[in-house]
Amino acid sequence: MRNKQVIFRDFLPKGAFPKESDMEVTESTVELTGAVAESSEGVLVKNLYLSCDPFMRNRMRKLANPSESYIASFEPGSPVTGFGVARVLESGHPNFKKGDLVWGITGWEEYSLLPAPGTCFKIEHTDVPLSYYTGLLVCSPKKGETVFISAASGAVGQLVGQFAKLSGCYVVGRPAAKKRSLAEEQARFDEAFNYKEESDLDAALKRYFPEGIDIYFENVGGKTLDAVLLNMKLHGRISVCGMISQYNLEQPEGVHNLMQIILKRVRMEGFSVFSYYHLYPKFLEIVLPWIREGRIVYVEDTAEGLENGPAALVGLFSGRNVGKQVVLVARE
Amino acid sequence: MRNKQVIFRDFLPKGAFPKESDMEVTESTVELTGAVAESSEGVLVKNLYLSCDPFMRNRMRKLANPSESYIASFEPGSPVTGFGVARVLESGHPNFKKGDLVWGITGWEEYSLLPAPGTCFKIEHTDVPLSYYTGLLVCSPKKGETVFISAASGAVGQLVGQFAKLSGCYVVGRPAAKKRSLAEEQARFDEAFNYKEESDLDAALKRYFPEGIDIYFENVGGKTLDAVLLNMKLHGRISVCGMISQYNLEQPEGVHNLMQIILKRVRMEGFSVFSYYHLYPKFLEIVLPWIREGRIVYVEDTAEGLENGPAALVGLFSGRNVGKQVVLVARE
Numbered sequence: 001m002r003n004k005q006v007i008f009r010d011f012l013p014k015g016a017f018p019k020e021s022d023m024e025v026t027e028s029t030v031e032l033t034g035a036v037a038e039s040s041e042g043v044l045v046k047n048l049y050l051s052c053d054p055f056m057r058n059r060m061r062k063l064a065n066p067s068e069s070y071i072a073s074f075e076p077g078s079p080v081t082g083f084g085v086a087r088v089l090e091s092g093h094p095n096f097k098k099g100d101l102v103w104g105i106t107g108w109e110e111y112s113l114l115p116a117p118g119t120c121f122k123i124e125h126t127d128v129p130l131s132y133y134t135g136l137l138v139c140s141p142k143k144g145e146t147v148f149i150s151a152a153s154g155a156v157g158q159l160v161g162q163f164a165k166l167s168g169c170y171v172v173g174r175p176a177a178k179k180r181s182l183a184e185e186q187a188r189f190d191e192a193f194n195y196k197e198e199s200d201l202d203a204a205l206k207r208y209f210p211e212g213i214d215i216y217f218e219n220v221g222g223k224t225l226d227a228v229l230l231n232m233k234l235h236g237r238i239s240v241c242g243m244i245s246q247y248n249l250e251q252p253e254g255v256h257n258l259m260q261i262i263l264k265r266v267r268m269e270g271f272s273v274f275s276y277y278h279l280y281p282k283f284l285e286i287v288l289p290w291i292r293e294g295r296i297v298y299v300e301d302t303a304e305g306l307e308n309g310p311a312a313l314v315g316l317f318s319g320r321n322v323g324k325q326v327v328l329v330a331r332e
Numbered sequence: 333m334r335n336k337q338v339i340f341r342d343f344l345p346k347g348a349f350p351k352e353s354d355m356e357v358t359e360s361t362v363e364l365t366g367a368v369a370e371s372s373e374g375v376l377v378k379n380l381y382l383s384c385d386p387f388m389r390n391r392m393r394k395l396a397n398p399s400e401s402y403i404a405s406f407e408p409g410s411p412v413t414g415f416g417v418a419r420v421l422e423s424g425h426p427n428f429k430k431g432d433l434v435w436g437i438t439g440w441e442e443y444s445l446l447p448a449p450g451t452c453f454k455i456e457h458t459d460v461p462l463s464y465y466t467g468l469l470v471c472s473p474k475k476g477e478t479v480f481i482s483a484a485s486g487a488v489g490q491l492v493g494q495f496a497k498l499s500g501c502y503v504v505g506r507p508a509a510k511k512r513s514l515a516e517e518q519a520r521f522d523e524a525f526n527y528k529e530e531s532d533l534d535a536a537l538k539r540y541f542p543e544g545i546d547i548y549f550e551n552v553g554g555k556t557l558d559a560v561l562l563n564m565k566l567h568g569r570i571s572v573c574g575m576i577s578q579y580n581l582e583q584p585e586g587v588h589n590l591m592q593i594i595l596k597r598v599r600m601e602g603f604s605v606f607s608y609y610h611l612y613p614k615f616l617e618i619v620l621p622w623i624r625e626g627r628i629v630y631v632e633d634t635a636e637g638l639e640n641g642p643a644a645l646v647g648l649f650s651g652r653n654v655g656k657q658v659v660l661v662a663r664e
Contacts, residue, residue, distance in 0.1 A: 070595055221590065240593050254586010259552065261572045261602035263402055268600045270593035 003030040006108035006309050008074040015250025018057060023080060023310040028265055030111045030251050031090060041093045043117045045086035047106055048307075048332065049131040052313045052325035054219075055080055057247040070272050080108035080309075085123065085130045087332065101126060106307055110329060117181060121280055128291050129230065132298055145214030146233070148205065149173040150224050152185050152192065153299070154316075155324035156241060160217045162296050169215070172208045175322075188297060199234045201227035212236065221246045222253040229257035229266075236270040248317060283308040299323030337364040338440035338641050340406040343394040343425055347582025347592040349649060350389060361525045362443045363387075371426045375449045379438055380664065381463040382638075384645045384657035385487065386551075388414055389579040395450050402604050412641070415461045417455065419664065425449055433458060440641055442661060452661035453612055460623050462659045466470060475547030478565070480537065481505040481557050484524065487656035488573060492549045493521050496630050501547070504540045507654075520629060532560035544568065547554035553578045554585040561589035569595060572602040580649060631655030 007024045035044040059074045066072065074080055084106040088096050096102060096117065104120030106112045106235065123130065147164040151157040152173025166169045166189065172191040185192035192207055198204040205213070205227060212233035216224060221243025229290055232238070246252045260266060290296040301321040303312035309327040339356045367376045380392060391406045398404065406412060416438040420428050428434060428449065436452030438444045446452065455462065479496040483489040484505025496503045497520065504523040517524035523540055530536040537545070537559060544565035550557060553575025564570070579585045592598060622628040633653040635644035641659040 068595070070597075147481055160640070225590070239592075242594065243591055246591060252588045252591060254588050255590055256584045256586050258572075258587055259558070259578060259584060261600060262574065263602070265402075265602045265607065268593065269603075270595070270597045270599075272594065272597055275597065289613065293388055 001030050001032050001111070003028050003109055003111050004306050005079045005110075006306060007267040008060070008076055008078060008080050008089070010076045011073070012060045014061070015248065017248045018060060018314050019036075020310040020314050022060065022094050023137060023313070025307045025310070029284050030113075032111070035113055036090045036092045039092070041116055042091075043088055043102075043120070043318075044090040044091050045088055045106060045112050045114060045116045046332075047086045047108075047110060047112060047329045048101075050106070050108055050309060050327040050329060051083035051216075052303075052316055052327065053082060054212055054242055054244045054247065054316050056080070057317070058312060070274060079112075080313075081105055082108065084329075091162070096120070101130065107328075108306065110144050110306065119142065119277070125284070125288050128288055129300075131300055131302070131324075132291065135257060143167045145169050146209055146211065146229075147171045147215045147217065148209065148213045148228060149189070149219075150216045150228075151175075151219035151242075151244060152189070153304075153322055154219060157217065157219055158188075158299055158323060160184070164215070165189065166290070166295060180196070202230055205231040212313070215239065217241060218243065218269070220244055222255070226257050229260040231262045232266050234264050236264055236266045240268060240270040244317065254256070267325065301325045303327045305329075333362050333364050333443070335360050336442050336638050337411045340392070340408055340410060340412050342408045343405070344392045345412060346393070347580065349580045350392060350646050352642040352646055354392065355645075360441075362445075364443070366422075367445055368422045368424045371424070372447070373449075374423075374445055374447045375420055375425050375434075375452070376422040376443065376445050377420055377434065377438060378443055378605075378664075379416050379441065379661045381417040381420045382438070382641060382659040382661060383415040383487075384635075384641075384648055384653070384659065385414060386574055386576045386579065386648050388412070388645060389649070399652070402606060411444075413437055414440065416661075418444065428452070428454060429544075433462065440591070440638065440659075449607070456617070457535045457620050460620055461632075463632060463656075464623065465632070475499045475501070477501050477507050478541055478543065479503045479547045479549065480541065480545045480560060480563075480655055481508075481521070481549045482560075483551035483574070483576060484521070485651075485654055486551060489549065489551055490517075490520075490631055490655060493517070493630070496547070497521065498622070498627060534562055537563040547571065549573060550575065552576055554587070558587050558589050561587070561592040561598075564592055564598050566596050568596055568598045568623065570598060570600040572600060576649065633657045635659045637661075 004027050007026050009022050009024055012022060013290045036042045053119055059071060063069055063073055076287040085103050086106050088098055088100040089103060091097055101123040102120045103123050149157045149161045151176030152161055161171045161173050173185045174193055174195050175185045179248045193204055209231055211230050214233050214236050216228045218238050218240045219242045222245040279310045301323045308331050312325050312327055315321055336359050339358055341354050341356055344354060368374045369523050373571050390401055391403060395401055395405055417435050418438050420430055420432040420434060423429055433455040434452045435455050479501045481489045481493045484493055485507030493503045493505050503521040504520045505517045506525055506527050507517045525536055541563055545566050548560045549568045550570050550572045551574040554577040633655045638661050644657050644659055645652055
């Protein structure tokens with residue numbers, strides 16, 4: 001059977017913006033029966049949805065040593081890998097059987113043979129759009145506070161903002177500069193503003209948060225972080241999820257206002273989904289009912305067809321997506 | 333009675349290094365009897381020791397609004413204020429009586445009338461040198477980890493390092509570039525190195541911490557923080573006490589390696605002694621026995637005479653002091 005693949009060509013130099021041509025759409029073949037060797041715990045899957053995530057930029061660099069990153073780099077000449085939703089075609093693993101839907105790390109190809117699907121979960125609830133499973137992994141803010149969300153139209157930002165709203169917080173989001181997105185954010189958050197229309201972020205934040213910010217969900221870094229630091233409240237908290245503005249710079253920007261950490265006694269903490277992976281089933285128990293009841297709205301931006309995957313991934317870094325960027329590989 | 337005073341002249345411009353001439357030693361007079369008005373809770377004290385602390389630089393600037401700092405600025409034309417040890421001469425406050433020794437915020441003068449001595453504690457244990465009371469306020473690190481202390485010869489750094497040692501940590505300190513200090517640090521810590529002899533801090537840290545740093549006690553900021561960030565361990569913690577390298581800059585230096593906060597899932601948190609003030613008596617209960625038993629060594633650098641106070645305070649910012657800088661006002 002034909003197996004279309006998105007191959008990662010080679011490591012990017014430091015400071016390079018990822019381009020579509022860093023990936024190549026090719027075709028190979030795959031045996032759909034007998035692909036899983038006997039006594040192997042491998043699983044053969046048909047990929048349905050693939051997730052485009054900013055952290056994938058980190059996997060495009062050559063690491064001097066593995067401790068430089070929390071995740072291994074892509075292998076040049078092999079398919080890109082990432083989160084996705086897939087249907088099991090053949091399984092040697094006790095947790096999965098033919099016909100199961102799974103979510104986890106898979107390949108950017110039509111069919112993947114996952115040698116040890118330890119990072120996969122079986123999808124039990126299919127009344128929620130399957131593609132949602134590619135994106136629902138975030139940390140939740142605490143109650144009763146003022147919250148600023150940068151990258152608010154992204155996969156994570158839109159959810160964190162809504163969780164904060166459900167917790168009774170005052171939430172202001174700054175989505176990428178798209179009117180459609182902005183309107184969506186405004187409906188779901190208390191306020192939203194377009195960063196391309198606010199040249200002075202410090203002034204904008206002072207307007208939206210006259211008393212300061214309790215919680216900043218950091219996904220941008222650089223100048224955005226600098227402006228936010230000036231507006232943090234006493235004992236404010238900064239949850240550091242990502243710094244997308246820095247991923248493609250040769251030298252990261254300098255952040256100048258760290259003295260605010262002392263003056264305001266701020267806590268700033270980085271986290272990675274991989275630390276909380278085991279909580280995913282619990283997380284779904286909470287979130288799926290919210291989605292069914294319409295208390296959470298999840299906006300997706302879908303690229304149709306594996307061959308449009310590279311453009312979708314690259315588009316993340318120019319803020320082209322509105323909502324979680326997914327690639328639809330197959331409708332089944 | 334004569335009352336020698338150190339007067340704060342005027343606010344310093346941004347980026348100015350404090351100079352002795354920003355303060356002026358003058359003489360006024362004070363009535364030693366009947367100074368405390370009836371029905372007042374004021375206390376008249378004779379000052380014995382005054383504390384020189386880097387945070388005092390922050391009190392020399394004009395604030396646009398009070399929320400810019402955690403503490404009020406000095407008042408031009410009035411005496412400098414800060415922590416000190418003093419003897420009570422007259423008291424209208426129920427907690428203090430004539431003859432008591434107190435520790436708290438007082439004036440840089442021979443005699444101070446403290447209108448509401450809410451920030452003062454009575455000193456109960458006088459078998460430990462009184463001047464020590466001017467400096468013993470720090471947070472303690474956690475157990476069993478690798479610890480790096482910048483500003484290790486300062487009032488706070490020397491103690492934090494010893495507390496970490498007592499908790500079974502591996503401790504490396506970087507004192508200011510003084511041989512005497514360095515030898516002292518080496519005796520008390522596992523390692524100490526001279527930053528003027530280590531032009532590449534990143535390389536030095538990699539040598540002393542091949543496995544990385546669990547806890548960084550931050551008192552320097554800027555380039556030091558940048559190098560430390562590159563050497564933090566997974567789930568490392570940075571306790572942000574001060575950033576002395578930044579206090580006299582017009583524009584703070586940019587810190588470039590904050591992406592490490594995500595990659596290593598680092599927690600960075602600022603604190604202020606003022607949040608923990610109420611714990612001071614408890615802290616002394618623990619520390620005073622350690623000092624008596626010689627398990628903690630506390631190095632002081634004493635300037636004799638109030639008139640030498642300005643030079644002692646200014647000297648902090650060129651690393652002139654070895655150990656806690658105090659000013660001896662009177663031996664009694």
